[in-house]
Amino acid sequence: MSVAWSDLGAEGQRHAEAHFIAASLAAGLRERERSSEPRPSFADLYAWATDPAHRLAPAQQAMVASDPDLRRGLALLVGRVGQLRAVAAAAASSGGLDRREGPGFTVRLTASRADAAQTYVSIDIDPESWRADSPPAALLVLRSGLPVAKLALPDEPGFALQLIEPTDSDIVRGLRDAGTDLVLV
């Protein structure tokens, strides 16, 4: 017989969360003892999906790419923590995109006239669509569920954000790529 999450109550949910974190960390420690290139733990995936500054090591990225369980886990996680999403654009254009749109937000890319090696990334979010208490912290770029790049968003009031990024950076290339999915967390 299973127990619904909502039946646990606040105290029970806190206990369950603590157990889960402890079990995840213990599994991660065991994995690190066993292998020089440890498999990413749930905590690693969670950190990538929620912490703007956290990066997955290339070896961990490769493991996510090759392990269907990790891929599914990351996809579920991104689905859970993501607030707004834009799916891969229709392949109507052979060139790079300069605008991506999803329900509730738009991303625009504009080359700087001062320096073509730099690109403005403008993110406009519909406040009505943003249901989290805190403002968006990061923009994740994924391709077929795999991490491509992540953009840490400035801690500014309002829902119109603007950043400058190198034109040849993973994030700008990922945003221009019609085949990527975008998730705001």
Added chain:
Amino acid sequence: MSRTRVHIGTTEGPAEIQRLTAEPPEIRSVVCLDGRAVALPISRDYEGFVRRPTGIIERVWGGQAFRMDVGARVTDGLSWQLGAFLAHALHANGRLATSGVAPDAAVWATGEVDAGLAIRPVDEIPRKLELSAELLRGLAPLRPWVMVPAEAAAAASAALDSLGLAAACRLLPVARAEDALAAIGLVLPGAAPRAPDPAPPVRARRKRLMAVGIAAMVLLAIAVPAGWMAVTWRRTFLAWTDQAASGDLIALDQVLDRTGAEAGCLTCGPAVRRFRAWLATNLPDDNGPRIEAEGTQRSPYGGCRPPPPAGPAPVRAALADPSGLTVSTGLCRVRYLASGAPRIALIVSTRQPPDSVAIGAGEAAVTLDLPALYIYASEQRVIALGSKLPLESVLAWLRPQIPPPPAVLPDPLVKRLASVGIAARTLRHRVDPEHGL
């Protein structure tokens, strides 16, 4: 042409303005550090300083968005404004000494510029001068201008004296931005408003004659036999009514526009207005069509089955006001139902064409199966038209003009439809994935 370099005095040391670049207007103005992709926190204030309605740069020299590169961090406050103002003035005149160009003159400035171009006082000028002493000594051959708000003249003078820079610099207390511009040989662009040309008396006489003429024509029109008018207009009204009843409403709208604008026809305008008033009575009685969404919850096992007869009722919601967005969670199928008018048309659009369209009497419904991607939301735009008149031909005319989703039906289109007796409503419905599968 002489080139002038501008340095901003800050409490962390001087910051050279390295370059100014006009950027595409859709960009917000930004202050960057040393040509790198690093936007400084003062960028938001700089945007407000540049762009109308608050910005004075766009007002004085034009341009909605700029990038200003500075050689050192300018962290907060507004004392950078006088330096930035001068840099824009020099840039507009092709005289800003950019990084790598040897300057013929130099300005060190600190001060806030208000909307009326008055210079407001700022804090810590002696400290700013102290931190810039080395720079100012280096610029001594150019005898740099040191521009400070007028209120700080004594403090700045004393500071320059104590630093041994009084002779090396030209201290200029400024009360208004124009004073600072004058020192570097510039003036504000002349934009004295032109007084309107007085109308010549002959034109006034002609106007009076025209008014008299129009009054005479109106009287003449009133004198036209009422019987003739009744017969003529009855025929015309009947033709228009037949056209409306056939649903050829857009062609009718064009006829009405042409008739209303017919030159020399005094009765056309009132007749068209009267007919349009009748057309408006074909709008649905209760303020337009209602739209409801009836959803089927996705099964935990991935399927999409309607609930069994004894099972839970499907999710049902009247969609929100057009200004809002209704959000549902975990649906795999949605049936949109529009009702509330004798004739109803429903257009449901997703990001993937084609649209789903239904027309009905009293109600119209479209059922949509949502994609099974479990991590993505989908958003549908639902447009409903309601009227007492047939909608088929209007729909054929309207569909190519509807912008792609998620845009709502533009106001001019909604108004035009209302003018021929059709109420239009656009709503947005987002379905989020079910989390915790």
